[in-house]
Amino acid sequence: MGDFFGERYRQILFASWQHLWLVAQCLVLATIIAVLIAVLVYRSKSLAGLANGISAIGLTIPSFALIGILIVPFGFGVLPAVIVVTFFAALPILRNAIVGLNNIEPTVVESAKGIGMSRMKTLISVELPMAWPVILTGVRISAQMVMGVAAVVSYALGPGLGGYIFSGLSRLGGANALESVVTGVVGVVILALILDLILLGVGRLTIPRGIRV
Numbered sequence: 001m002g003d004f005f006g007e008r009y010r011q012i013l014f015a016s017w018q019h020l021w022l023v024a025q026c027l028v029l030a031t032i033i034a035v036l037i038a039v040l041v042y043r044s045k046s047l048a049g050l051a052n053g054i055s056a057i058g059l060t061i062p063s064f065a066l067i068g069i070l071i072v073p074f075g076f077g078v079l080p081a082v083i084v085v086t087f088f089a090a091l092p093i094l095r096n097a098i099v100g101l102n103n104i105e106p107t108v109v110e111s112a113k114g115i116g117m118s119r120m121k122t123l124i125s126v127e128l129p130m131a132w133p134v135i136l137t138g139v140r141i142s143a144q145m146v147m148g149v150a151a152v153v154s155y156a157l158g159p160g161l162g163g164y165i166f167s168g169l170s171r172l173g174g175a176n177a178l179e180s181v182v183t184g185v186v187g188v189v190i191l192a193l194i195l196d197l198i199l200l201g202v203g204r205l206t207i208p209r210g211i212r213v
Contacts, residue, residue, distance in 0.1 A: 150188075164183045
């Protein structure tokens with residue numbers, strides 16, 4: 001195992017960076033999309049229920065099947081990988097964003113309106129900051145989940161450590177096959193831990209001290 005890593009550590013580190021960067025970019029995109037949808041639907045019980053239902057159903061779709069479907073219109077490469085990772089990342093964030101916005105006390109919103117805040121300013125200055133801890137929890141859940149999904153999308157020749165996993169599995173019993181799989185799996189776990197620590201730091205920097213748990 002040591003020889004395998006020693007001979008390929010530059011390639012492994014580069015693949016790790018690609019993997020982490022793919023997940024980080026997709027998380028940012030997924031957060032923006034999910035929060036925008038939540039803002040549009042959270043005041044309507046029927047729309048919020050529909051969004052939560054779609055979120056629950058979406059999580060049952062096998063990522064491998066979805067990437068296979070997307071290969072047909074988009075071909076192999078980064079684009080289908082980004083679509084799949086962003087799709088799965090958005091689902092828990094959407095659910096948490098709706099919950100966070102709905103859990104804000106109506107009296108708080110009324111107080112903001114009472115001092116002359118517009119609907120948009122109330123949303124930006126009061127509601128979203130108060131809902132952010134719950135939203136960020138969804139982001140952390142998504143980060144752990146899609147770190148593994150990002151490995152699966154390597155089937156479509158997307159970037160990341162999944163290439164080592166698929167390469168090793170395709171030639172099990174051959175030279176360095178097990179080492180290749182272990183490198184990919186352990187690398188994904190380490191990246192997941194690193195990203196979670198980064199998100200913990202983001203929470204410390206962005207969650208107002210008064211509502212920090």
